[in-house]
Amino acid sequence: MSGPAPVWDVINGYAAYWALHAAVELGVFENLPATSAELAAATGVHDPADVELLAQLLAAKGLLETDGERWSNSAAAERFLVPTSPASMVGLVRHSPGPKQAWPALAATLRAGHPAEPITDALNALYPALVAATAATQGAVARGVAAELRTRGLWDGTGLVVDLGCGSGAWLDGLVGDEATGIGVDLPHVLPAPRDRVTLIGGDYLDVDLPDRAASVVVLAHVLRAESAERAEALYRRAVDLLTDDGVLLVADYFRPPNGEKTETYADAVHDLTLALTMRASTPGRGLTEPTLAAWGAHTVAVVEPVPRQRVHLIKRGPS
Ligand SMILES: C[S@@+](CC[C@H](N)C(=O)[O-])C[C@H]1O[C@@H](n2cnc3c(N)ncnc32)[C@H](O)[C@@H]1O
Structure with missing residues (x-):
């Protein structure tokens, strides 16, 4: 028994x-x-x-x-x-569990299919603290990815870097050196402090004006998992459209095991599934899976993990 x-x-x-x-x-x-x-x-x-x-x-x-x-x-x-x-x-x-009031309301969120307004407001209010809490790690990941891109001959450190949902600015800091320029987009109250060579734009990353086919690198770091399926796919497509022919899209996320299966270890699966449910509790998203990226037609040329458990897909435009 x-x-x-x-x-x-x-x-x-x-x-x-x-x-x-x-x-x-x-x-x-x-x-x-x-x-x-x-x-x-x-x-x-x-x-x-x-x-x-x-x-x-x-x-x-x-x-x-x-x-x-x-x-x-x-x-x-x-x-x-x-x-x-x-x-x-x-x-x-x-801050990692998101707004605390989202959890007792989870059953109501699942019944309604979306979190109640006050939870969304609370999440938006929480973002500045959340991105500050992860800035050091994300900076290390971005520096590691910049080195990978150079080693693999995918980017020479020049041109335009566009970061959609740039949060603390850690990815821009890790990627924009002396030879590139950057554009960071985030909600107006979350935008980081101004920095050299970077233009900051406040607004919805699906709506703001951005130059088409002009970016050597586009960053989607830890944003897709919190969006509805429709908005996530639209954001992915927008990111690809921003790339030059040789550009690279970086998608960083804690990828949810697609069928809830045990990945490397059971603890990892529990961690990733819990994070996906954390998204569901306070956002329209339910986490991002690697098969979802593939289903969108992502032409992933490599998956790198410059810091343990920080997976980043390096995606090219692919044949159009
Ligand atoms: C988990 S944080 C990731 C931040 C950053 N990319 C990183 O990896 O450190 C998600 C970011 O997306 C931003 N965000 C959420 N909804 C957005 C929207 N509709 N338009 C622009 N930014 C948004 C949040 O303000 C937050 O900075």
Whole structure:
């Protein structure tokens, strides 16, 4: 007879998320090593017994360790949960699930076929923080892709780079060197600070005026998964139309396993499926699959992964 562990695992996931959220909010990870009493004093927790309970749960989750007296960060927490670490994921802990109110409303969203207006508004309000949280990683991916393009003879670093949904500007920074120019498009309240050699345009990336067939590189990084099937395909086609004959379209995403099958590891499939459902909870999208790109006729010349789990399709116009 099977036991209830799989059900409890899911129920308890809710509490585990909020325990981590509270630990980040309290500043637990940057105040270690410490005893429970020291940690309570440093984080403003009223009763050391409470911070001890929180620490025990975080230890059970592999985020803290103890020698019986003092708490310290596990290797993962030291690298990813200390806010000053270059690899800090603190912003993602706060914002990766999207607007929090989307989750209790998920059944209603699925019934209606779209999220309620307040969730869409909340998501738009969240974008500046979300793109700031991912800027360092996306900058590293963009630099890696720029190197790949040169090595493969697909781009010489000149001409025009157009980034649709440019967010923090991390991709433009990674691609536009001294010899190229850039155009970044995003919602007006999300556009990044001005930078040299880059024109920033506020508006819907499906509507704004852009020069046709003029871009050496077009970037669609982490945008298609949040769009409806119709808008995603229209955006993909617009991106291809912006390319010169030799241009390259970069599609970066956390590709959803098409049939929910186990990919490299089960954990990866769960991660990608959860992200796709996160899209569904607060956007018209349900994630992007690689077969969808193929079905649109994408002429993918290579798939690169310059940073682990960051897949990027390098797409050429193909025969027209
Ligand atoms: C997940 S972020 C990705 C940002 C950036 N491409 C990156 O990879 O770091 C999605 C971006 O798309 C932008 N966006 C969403 N809807 C948009 C629209 N209709 N027109 C232009 N930008 C949009 C958001 O403001 C946000 O900056």
